[in-house]
Amino acid sequence: MKQRVEAIDAVRGFALFGILLVNMTLIQFGMFSGEQPTYVFENIDAGANWLIQFFGTHNFISLFSFLFGISIILLQKSIIAKEKRFFPTYIRRIIILLIIGYIHGAFIWDGDILFGYGIIGILLMMFINRKPKTLIIWASIILVLTMLMSYPFEPSTNMSDDFAPYIAKEQQVHETGSYIEHVSFRLNEDPFKYIGITGFFGTFFISLFALIFMTPLFLLGMYVGKKGWLFEIDKHVSPLKKLWLMSGIFSFAVKILELLTKQPLLIMLKDSVTPISMALFYGSSIILLFHYKKASRLLEYMANIGKMSVSNYLAQSIIATTIFYAYGLGLYGKIGYFFGIVLTIVIYVIQLYASTCWLKRYRIGPVEYVWRLGTYLKRPAFKRKLNKVS
Template identity: 35%
Template sequence: MKWAPVEEKKRIESLDILRGIAIFGILLVNMKSFSGPDDPIRSLSYEFFDQPYDVWTNILLDFFVQGNFITMFSFLFGFGMILMAERAAENDKSFVPIWIRRQFVLLVFGILHVVFFWYGDILITYSIVGLLMLLFYKLQPKFLLNAGIVLLVLYGLFMTSLTYFYWASGTALSEQAASNAHHLSEIKRSIQIYSEGTFGEMTAERIREWKDLNSFLPFFIAGLLPMFLWGAYAAKKRTFSNRTLWKLWFSALILGAGSKLLPILWFGYKGEDWHYDTAMSWGYEFGGPMMSIFYICSIVLLYRHGKFKRLFNLFRFTGRMAFTNYLTQSIVASTLFYSYGFGLYGKYGPLVGVCFAFIIFGVQVLFSKWWLSNYYFGPFEWVWRSLTYGKFQRLKRVNEHTAF
């Protein structure tokens, strides 16, 4: 028996729905970096886009979206790894070589993504964490669960402590003026390059920004690993009763929403003392994964109940093409905002970015539905799978009718 990508009829619909929702949440967050220099803007001690509607858009994104969906995708990645390992065992095939090749192809996609489109790529990090998961995927479910809990708590406390002591030492306030000036210079440079510069200048800037963003890559990896472990745990355990899901739902809501609420309550302290930045650090590093679990439980419970079936079906299409949709979001957004397209970079705040995100994702829903009625995989999924398995996968549906 040949080992090949999972057959369409054997796909787990709830996973595709979760992927589709996650890719929309990721777009909502990423749009701020697509449309302007979000990293230096967020590092300022004050609000750059200070209109009330932009301030509240940022606050709502921080609470409902920021850090919640990149961790959800990490969970799904770990879940998918176990499914792939199980299929390899069923077909009496060696899993590790094919997984390594799969991660290497993902790494290449990530590098090309950074060089040609966007510095905020997550594929490179996922490829590294995916390889690291080879140390864990054979372990017992209970160990995966507990290891994820310990790692997440320790990581959250560590990152939050760093932020607190940075403020408590007085360094943050003493260097604030110089820091603001530096970030304003970065903002000005980025806007000039992306809205007016050549492709070569933009490429050099993307690589520089990627290096800055990933200067603490080991910490970033440590922050994502717990969700990979929990995804692997869920895949091995596989069956969760509604009662268990409701317990997880309630616990994740309290821990996630509670952590995420702190920076909102202390928003007025931004740039003044330790309250806001320390709370934001804890809310992102610990609250984000907890909100992700809350969302996952909510979606699965609603899916089992049969509510919002039509809405879920729309996300199912985009979820089956999550890789293609993730990359095409960068292609479309760079065309909208960079100089070789419409040159809108830096001209609009987060509220307009959210509006663009809804439009782009709406088009992706329609495109995904059409594409999957004619083809088995998304175009980038097809390339990834073909390179992973070492042979061209069948792509086009021939003489068949598929009811969606």
């Protein structure tokens, strides 16, 4: 499918802002360190942390997962339209994604999501040719199972205590280690051994277990892709408005009540269901803005980021780790939440401009070029003949 769905690209670009917002905290404090003390402006910093937790954590990765599900169906429709075999192409695409994810996780930052998406992408092969109704049924079943599995652990788990030895080693590496020492730490240090899970298969299955919690989003995205709702937005404005309203009311009601009461049931709903509802709220918000041509200039720039999302995602990790880790500027643990948000906005604005400039000269991002080359086994069109963003 040559024609880009601009609204989906804009949603993807918005998701990348939220992912950077959350990852900024993880990169500057560590993956397992929990909440950190406030910094220069105590009240402002505490408020900034609250904003990240309330609006960001789990929500944008859920939105990105939803979009990944849609992209699978887009790819299928595109390949079938060309009268080619889908699964060989899809498998090559997943293999390249796994390679990119492994390189990112090993040599740039251990918070990579692309390798996990590749694993889930393999599992989703059994659902690609299923009917939309089947996808909804399985998404619902898996969601209920993950809710039941997560419920007993929510009130008592203290990740920072469990991973204290790993956190100490991680902090030392990030504050004083060279780039080679960082890579060695990521490749050789296993955080799960500190909670009694050792060996490759143990780590693999606990990682797979974590990925299963996102599976309903992938399936829901595939469902929407099959229904074609986002390709004919004019025909589905009313349902989109209802989805926006219902998902927003549910999300904010659960989050606020959980914040006030700390009831186990609400904690479970907040951690397992509201990431889905918030993803739907964010996604429908951007699509409706796009439809009504509100903030159209900003959405156009956001769509440009979305068109080269993998390149921008990797660039975010490279920039942030260079800022915080010892082999770069060495600001690990030093700037706090508020200035983390400021830095997020600065980096994202730069990416808005850089992506727009890049797409005036090239059709796709540099990593997307490699990905398509490996997927289709032929060189994709890269440079533009006309100085115009499509």
